[in-house]
């Protein structure tokens with residue numbers, strides 16, 4: 001029988017612990033401030049941003065959205081980021097992905113001040129992550145690590161298979177698992193014999209954006225299954241990348257969608273924002 005992860009409960013626990021740090025900052029007259037730049041009106045992005053705003057408001061973190069039109073030019077977007085970089089009131093900046101086709105996302109991310117990089121996506125912070133040095137890290141993989149830790153999933157020497165190699169999830173996920181001494185395999189759309197690989201995995205992290213991608217025949221009984229997928233069905237329901245009904249009976253630990261990794265992503269973003277605020281206050 002598997003243990004189904006309660007991402008909401010774990011997120012609440014972590015944010016409870018964060019409350020004291022926020023209290024100390026506000027006692028010094030410092031309100032942690034996050035600015036989320038949203039380009040266009042992608043409905044999923046709007047939902048995630050709404051969740052981040054709500055969570056921030058409930059904690060006393062000032063989360064505001066800077067909304068730009070879908071047709072914004074790269075120059076205008078880079079200018080907007082620069083004004084946030086130099087604004088002493090702003091501790092953390094996040095540019096919501098995906099961005100419209102006319103924008104070079106890598107150039108936009110690289111323009112964010114690494115000391116305000118709430119996502120840990122900038123090259124400087126990506127480099128720190130892969131070198132095993134301290135620095136801001138992407139919220140979703142950080143949330144996965146918190147789940148694995150909380151549910152006592154052993155990592156050292158274990159075989160972890162990460163399916164997907166995005167900048168948001170797959171690549172930083174592989175770096176964090178490596179840092180935790182797991183043996184990491186990164187699979188992607190060109191990987192051959194994927195099921196053979198996943199059947200030897202003690203931990204499988206799926207982040208491909210395809211409903212029911214991971215099926216029961218791909219899973220070793222007792223493996224930890226982490227579903228990062230957030231697919232919307234025609235009826236607007238959210239489903240993951242795992243065939244949950246078929247895989248859950250086999251799994252050791254498994255995360256549901258929704259209420260698994262999603263709430264942890266939001267929680268880790270709040271934690272990151274407070275950490276960046278504390279770093280700024282320490283430097284001032």
Ligand SMILES: Nc1nc(=O)c2c([nH]1)NC[C@@H]1CN(c3ccc(C(=O)N[C@@H](CCC(=O)O)C(=O)O)cc3)C=[N+]21
Nearest residue numbers: 047048051095096097119139238258259260262263265
């Ligand atoms: N620069 C950037 N940083 C991100 O961290 C980032 C991003 N862009 N683009 C998109 C992904 C996805 N993401 C989620 C956030 C919250 C939920 C979340 O709250 N999920 C709820 C369900 C929400 C719903 O109803 O759809 C749950 O799984 O329980 C999911 C996914 C952050 N992302």
